[in-house]
Amino acid sequence: EIVLTQSPGTLSLSPGERATLSCRASQSVSSSYLAWYQQKPGQAPRLLIYGASSRATGIPDRFSGSGSGTDFTLTINRLEPEDFAVYYCLQYGSSSLTFGQGTKLEIK
Amino acid sequence: QVQLVQSGAEVKKPGASVKVSCKASGYTFTSYYMHWVRQAPGQGLEWMGIINPSGGSTSYAQKFQGRVTMTRDTSTSTVYMDLSSLRSEDTAVYYCARDDGGNYVPVNWGQGTLVTVSS
Numbered sequence A: 001e002i003v004l005t006q007s008p009g010t011l012s013l014s015p016g017e018r019a020t021l022s023c024r025a026s027q028s029v030s031s032s033y034l035a036w037y038q039q040k041p042g043q044a045p046r047l048l049i050y051g052a053s054s055r056a057t058g059i060p061d062r063f064s065g066s067g068s069g070t071d072f073t074l075t076i077n078r079l080e081p082e083d084f085a086v087y088y089c090l091q092y093g094s095s096s097l098t099f100g101q102g103t104k105l106e107i108k
Numbered sequence B: 001q002v003q004l005v006q007s008g009a010e011v012k013k014p015g016a017s018v019k020v021s022c023k024a025s026g027y028t029f030t031s032y033y034m035h036w037v038r039q040a041p042g043q044g045l046e047w048m049g050i051i052n053p054s055g056g057s058t059s060y061a062q063k064f065q066g067r068v069t070m071t072r073d074t075s076t077s078t079v080y081m082d083l084s085s086l087r088s089e090d091t092a093v094y095y096c097a098r099d100d101g102g103n104y105v106p107v108n109w110g111q112g113t114l115v116t117v118s119s
Helices: none
Strands: A004-007 A010-013 A019-025 A034-039 A046-050 A063-068 A071-076 A086-091 A103-107 B003-006 B010-012 B018-025 B034-039 B045-051 B058-060 B068-073 B078-083 B092-099 B106-109 B113-117
Touching: A004 A086, A010 A019, A019 A034, A019 A086, A019 A103, A034 A063, A046 A063, A046 B106, A071 A086, A086 B045, B003 B092, B010 B018, B018 B092, B018 B113, B034 B068, B045 B068, B045 B092, B058 B068, B078 B092
Parallel strands: A010 A103, B010 B113
Antiparallel strands: A004 A019, A019 A071, A034 A046, A034 A086, A063 A071, A086 A103, B003 B018, B018 B078, B034 B045, B034 B092, B045 B058, B068 B078, B092 B106, B092 B113
């Protein structure tokens, strides 16, 4: 099973700043099958990025994903108040999907 | 538009089983795989398994092998997740999520079903 480790656990930033979230895999993620989700309290997760760098439908271009192999990054430029939430990475390149433990992005 | 509507909250005793349903609409039911993902209170997301609504084939996370069964009813466009031998650690919100039709990435999510296991 591929283990995903996200860092940092909590990120404290102000609106307008840039957020950089990391997701590291215990082994190479096949074909960059890595996705990012945003989750707000009481809501289902929302797909932001798939294929490591492709934005899902309707996702603003301030969200971008990069990386390959075992190291992946989600960058959020010019943070908006609605961006403060928990973010999860997911690898779907193996027969058993796995999520990272999440990064909480909070308002400083 | 794609809609996934899940069944209501459940309270179960340890050792019992629970069956959660997920009714799909707004697309061709048999053309997209369906995942099940759970989230314990205050915790992260955990993938449980996937079902192909077309033929009914399934793949489960090793952790749930032997305890989970995923089925579908094509006549009602509904998928089901049955979890047996419940324990307190199974208390969680259970989500169904439809994939993207190509690479198995969950895209559209149901509203979630809270299952509480308590004596």
